[in-house]
Amino acid sequence: MISTKEKNLIVKYLTKQASFTELDELGVWLEQSSNEKEFINYVKINYAIDFNMKKFDSVNSKKQLIELINKEKKVYKLRKVKSFGKYVAIAIIFLSLGYLYQNKYFFNTPSHTIKSENVTLQLENGNIEVINENGSSKVLDAQGNIVGSQDGTELVYNNEVEKETLVYNTLNIPYGKRFKIKLSDGTIVHLNAGTSLKYPVKFIEGKERKVFLKGEAFFNVAKDTKHPFIVNSDELNVQVLGTQFNVSSYPEDTVTDVVLVEGSVNLHLEKNNNLDNDIVLKPGFKGSFNKDEANIDTKRVLTNIYTSWVDGELFFRNITFENILKKMERHYNVTIINKNLSLSQEEFNASFREAPIEKILEYFEITYNIEYTINENNIIIN
Incomplete structure (x- = not known):
């Protein structure tokens, strides 16, 4: 019988959300007794994946799995890594499952996912x-x-400390x-789930x-005409003097959205210094990179459709089911597997x-006739 812990590890592995440590735990578990058979049966029952060993290419599977493990090393930047030979052994244990990669049964999930609770x-x-x-x-x-203080879900930095160089x-x-931060210049930033801000x-x-953003944030920038405020999100820079705007730029999304509520913002690509190609947004407009x-x-x-999350509201307007599920995963800290692929782009x-x-x-079940099952933090939509 598979325990809840192992089920969670399997789900994270299948959805590519497992950390390097979790891969290690799953590998150790698979080495024991008949757990590999339990793994196969669990996947067949819960994900409708049948195993056809005739399709299995052990050499290619081994190569792909080792590449995955190496990628995990880079993503998590572990300071101390156990013997690589051990992970080769784990990869070999996974060989009987390797064709899952070949047949693309795995789901695309964010490499940036912030997994800590x-x-x-x-x-x-x-x-x-x-x-x-709570403290x-x-x-x-x-x-x-002392450069700042935290009280509950708000972090405030002061402007009195002396600094001659930028320290982040x-x-x-x-x-x-969700969280709120007040920067040393008085700028207020609301951070949505699954977001990191470097400042x-x-x-x-x-x-x-x-500042540097990964995820989604609403900015209320303190005006300072001598010092432009720039939000860098990968390839895109959003430059302002003093204004209110929302930036959504999760690494797994193909589009970065900037929605201007008040003031004006200037959008330009990080690698493009030609100001003639900049895009200037007016209030009530969205710029999509x-x-x-x-x-x-x-x-x-x-x-308000794009900023309602600040008040805890989920607002969907002409959004694909696939993107709705992404937002729900972030908002509720759950893993959602959508097996009803015909709905993905609806x-x-x-x-x-x-x-x-x-x-x-329940709303989607009643209104759109979907079926779903919930197992702790894992949701499967049929």
Whole structure:
């Protein structure tokens, strides 16, 4: 009998969300007794994947699995890695499952997924501190000076500490949570689930105010005409002086959306210094950067659709079922497997305020006749 822990490891492995440590745990478990058979049976029953060993190419599968493990090393940047030979052994255990890769049974999931259950703060020296959302704490720099304070789900940096060079902290928000931060210049940023923001502890006089975003955030930027505020999201820079706007740029999404509520923003590509190619947004407009085609389109939108998450609301307007499931995974910190692929590109409209995920699933079940099962944090849609 497979325990709940092993089931969760299998789901994470099949959806490519398993960390290097979790791959290790699954490998150790598979080495024991008849667990490989249990694994195969579980996959067949729960994912309707049948095993046809005649299709199996052991050489190619082994190569792909070792490449996967090497990729995991790079993604998680482990400081201490156990013997690679052990992971080769684990890869060999997985050989009987290798054809799953060949037949593309695995689902595309984010490599950037923030898996911790806790909000964490990475300091300038690389140390990572867990933030207790029910408590309060002080943020110290390397010299022991207080540079900020945390109270509940809000982090505030002061502008009084003396800094001659840019020193960065990184705030990481896991799935299922949101957070608020006030930067040293007074800029307020709301961070959505599954988001990380890298920012200076204090902005320096004479230098641009630049932060780095992965995920989604709503910015209310403090006006400073001498120091433009820039949000960098991979290839795209969003430059402002003082304004309110939303940026959604999860690594797994093919499009970065910038929605302007107030003021004006200037969009340009990181590698393009030609200002003639910049896009200027007006309030009520959305700029969409297509990562594959490297172009930016604009259109008028209802801004509250894109900013309602700040108040805990999920707002879907002409959004594909596939993207709805992504938003639900982040919002509720769950893993969703969609086996009803005919629905993936269907577009839906709905809105939910602080509703439990069961209510949303019931809505889709009643309105669109979908079927689903819930097993702890794993949801399968049929």
